[in-house]
Amino acid sequence: MHPMNQPAFLHKFSNLALGGLNLRPGQCLAVKAEPENIDVAVMVSTLAYRRGARYVDIWTESSRMLRSRVDNSEGEHLEYLPEYRQHRNREFIRDKWALLSIKSPVDPTVMDGANAARSGAIARVESVADAELRRALSNDLTQWSVMAVPSEKWAAAVLEMPADGEALRRMWEAMVPILRLDRENPVQFWNEYGLELEKRARVLTDLRIRKLRFADGETDLTVGVGPGALWKGGGAYTKEGVRFAPNLPTEEVFTTPDYRLTEGRAVMSRPVRVYGQLLRGAWMEFRGGKVVGHGAESGGDALEAFLDVDSGSRSMGEIALVDSGSPLFQSGLLFHNILLDENAACHFALGFAYPTCISGGAAMSDAQLDEQGANRSRQHLDFMIGSDRTRVTATLSDGTEKVIMEEGRFTL
Secondary structure, eight states, X not given: OOTTOHHXXXXXXXXXXXXXXXXXXXXXXXXXXXXGXXXXXXXXXXXXXXXXXXXXXXXXXXXXXXXXXXXXXXXXGTTOOOTHHHHHHHHHHXXXXXXXXXXXXXXXXXXXXXXXXXXXXXXXXXXXXXXXXHHHHXXXXXXXXXXXXXXXXXXXXXXXXXXXXXXXXXXXXXXXXXXXXXXXXXXXXXXXXXXXXXXXXXXXXXXXXXXXXXXXXXXXXXXXXXXXXXXXXXOEEOTTOOEEOSBSSOOEEEEOOOTTOEEEEEEOSSOEEEXXXXXXSOEEEEETTEEEEEEOSXXXXXXXXXXXXXXXXXXXXXXXXXXXXXXHHHTTOOOSXXXXXXXXXXXXXEEOOOGGGBTTGGGOOHHHHHHTTOOOOSOEEEEEOOOTTOEEEEEETTXXXXXXXXXXXXXX
C-alpha cells in the first residue's frame, strides 16, 4: 500500500484502532478528535458500525478554539465549564462506552506564546470535571486507546520542512513502520507484540524491585517502588477480561512508583509540550519525592503552571522503561506528540498514578492508594529521560542490585 493512498491508509489505520480497542458488538464508542481529523473519525465510525457498534459519537477538542479562549476570554470566565460535560462522562461510565482518542496535533505550534497561567486555569477546571472519567479509565473499567494520524503542519514541525503535501507524504512513510501498517496483519502483530511486553512486565514484577536508578552522565535519578507494585505493558484488561491496547504504538513497560521516594536530578532527553508550549532543555531536582528545583531553555513558565495545579503535580505517578531498539527511537525523530515520544524513551510522569499498577489497587479508595504511595493528582504528563546512553540499575527487595538496561537496551 502506497503511504499516500489516503483512503486505503485510513481504512487500515481505523481497522487497527478498532482491533486495538477490541470493540464489542452492541458497545457504544466515543471518538475524541480535533475537527480537522473528521475524515479518520468517519472511517472509524463506518468500520465500528460494521462491527455492530450501537452508537458512535465524536467528542471534539480543538486546539485552535482553546488558543482563542486563552487569548480573548475574560479572566473570570476561564474557570467556567458547562455541566453537560460531567453528565456525558457519567453516561459513558455507566454504559461502559469505549473511547478512542486521536491525539494528532493539527498545528503543534498553536499554543506557542500563550499565557501559561490562563492555560493552567482552564486545565484545572477541566481536570476537576473529568475526575470521574479519569478514574474509570485509569482503572480500566472499559476499553480506551490513544492513536495519532499525521497532518501537514505536524509533519512540517517533525521533519523541519515546509507544511505541504511532500511533508505529509514523508510523515506517512515514517508512521507506517512505526504502526506496523506494512505488516500483512497489523492487528495480529500488535496482539502478539503486546503479549511479549506483558511477559517482560511479569519478569519485572517477579524481580520485586524496590528502587530504580537512572544514570546517563546528566541524569542521576533514584525512583522508589513500593512492595505492591505491578509492572504493566502491552495490553490491558477490563474486569470482564476484555483485552485492549491503551496506546498504539506501544513500546513501554511501566509501573506506579511510590511518589514519596524520588531523589536526584532528571535531565529531559526530549522536549515535551506542556499546555501546548514546548518545554526544551529542561531539568528537575527531586527531594523527598517532590520537584524542589527546575529549569528550562524554553517553556519554563508552562512547567511552573503545571507544577502549581495541585499538590500531586510535583510528584511522580508513573515510571516507564522503553528499549532504544524500537522503531520510534530508531527513526531519530522528535514527534511533538506525547503518545509517540513517550514510547521512544524511558520516562516518568508527574501526576496521577494508575491504580491497576498496584496489587488490589483498582478496589482501593483514594486514601488507601495514597497510603500505598500512589499519586492522586488531577493531571498526568510524561517527561522523557531515556537515551542510548541510559543505564538502569534495580535494587531488589533483598538488597541486591541488578542492571536491567545498558545503553538504553534491556539486559533481561
